[in-house]
Amino acid sequence: MQALWRRQLWIAGGLLVGIGWGAPLWAGDAFPAGLRGSIVKIYTTFQSENYAQPWQAGNVKSGSGSGFIIAKRRLITNAHVVSDARFIEVQREGDPQKYPARVAFIGHDCDLALLSVDDPGFFVNARPLVLGSHLPQLNNEVLVLGYPMGGTRISITRGVVSRIDYHSYVHSGVDTHLVLQVDAAINPGNSGGPVLFAGQVVGLAFQGIMGSQNIGYAIPLPVIEHFLEDIADGVYHGYPELGVEWADTRNPALRRA
Numbered sequence: 001m002q003a004l005w006r007r008q009l010w011i012a013g014g015l016l017v018g019i020g021w022g023a024p025l026w027a028g029d030a031f032p033a034g035l036r037g038s039i040v041k042i043y044t045t046f047q048s049e050n051y052a053q054p055w056q057a058g059n060v061k062s063g064s065g066s067g068f069i070i071a072k073r074r075l076i077t078n079a080h081v082v083s084d085a086r087f088i089e090v091q092r093e094g095d096p097q098k099y100p101a102r103v104a105f106i107g108h109d110c111d112l113a114l115l116s117v118d119d120p121g122f123f124v125n126a127r128p129l130v131l132g133s134h135l136p137q138l139n140n141e142v143l144v145l146g147y148p149m150g151g152t153r154i155s156i157t158r159g160v161v162s163r164i165d166y167h168s169y170v171h172s173g174v175d176t177h178l179v180l181q182v183d184a185a186i187n188p189g190n191s192g193g194p195v196l197f198a199g200q201v202v203g204l205a206f207q208g209i210m211g212s213q214n215i216g217y218a219i220p221l222p223v224i225e226h227f228l229e230d231i232a233d234g235v236y237h238g239y240p241e242l243g244v245e246w247a248d249t250r251n252p253a254l255r256r257a
Contacts, residue, residue, distance in 0.1 A: 039092075041066060041090070045086050065080075066190055068192075074115070075090060078112065078204060079113045110223050135220055142184055142195065158184055160183055178220050186208055
C-alpha cells in the first residue's frame with residue numbers, strides 16, 4: 001500500500017479482532033469461517049497531486065489495504081488506503097474475482113472512508129460485521145487480521161490492548177483523536193480491517209511507530225461511529241476546529257504573564 005512516513009509514525013493497517021479477557025475467542029478458538037468473507041482486500045491505482053506544480057502529473061502507483069463489509073452493503077476502510085485513487089478493486093476471501101469499487105465518503109481528518117460496490121454479486125452470502133457497544137478494556141486480548149505486505153491470504157496475529165489514549169493521526173498530519181494501542185503485529189497492508197471485541201467491531205488498525213516494537217494503533221469505535229453518523233445526511237462535515245493552540249504553563253512566572 002502507499003507508504004507514508006511523518007513524525008516517526010507510519011500508516012499500516014489491517015483488521016483487529018478483539019475479545020474479553022479470559023473469554024474464549026470463538027468456538028474452537030478460531031475466527032469463524034463464515035466471517036472471512038466479510039474481510040476484503042482492496043487494490044488501488046493512485047496518482048498523487050503535485051500542488052507545487054499542478055501542471056505536472058504525478059507518477060501512477062499501485063497499492064493494497066484491507067477493509068470489511070458493514071450493514072447496508074457498504075465497505076469501510078482507511079482514507080489513506082484509497083486517497084488519490086484513480087481505480088479501486090475489492091476482493092473477498094475465497095473469491096478469485098475482483099470487483100470495481102468507488103469512494104462514497106471519505107474523512108481525511110479521521111482517516112476513514114466508505115466504499116460502495118455496484119455489482120450485487122460481490123455481496124452474495126456476505127455477513128456484515130456488527131459494530132460493538134463499548135470499547136475493550138486494557139489487557140483484553142485481540143486478534144489482528146488483514147493482508148500485511150500485500151499477501152494473498154488473511155494473516156492473523158494475537159495481542160492485547162495496551163493503552164487507550166489520544167494520538168495524532170498520520171494521514172492528515174494535524175488531527176488528534178482517540179486511539180487503541182495494541183501489541184499485536186500491525187504492518188503495511190493491514191490498514192482498514194475491523195477490530196472485533198466479543199465478536200463485534202470496535203475499531204480499525206491504521207498506523208504504528210517507526211522503530212518501535214509491539215506498538216500498533218487502531219481507530220476506535222467512537223471515531224467510527226462519529227464518521228458513520230456524520231454521513232447519514234449524505235455529506236461528511238468532519239470534526240470542528242477550535243482554531244487555538246495551547247501550551248503547558250508549569251512556570252509560575254509564565255502563568256502570571
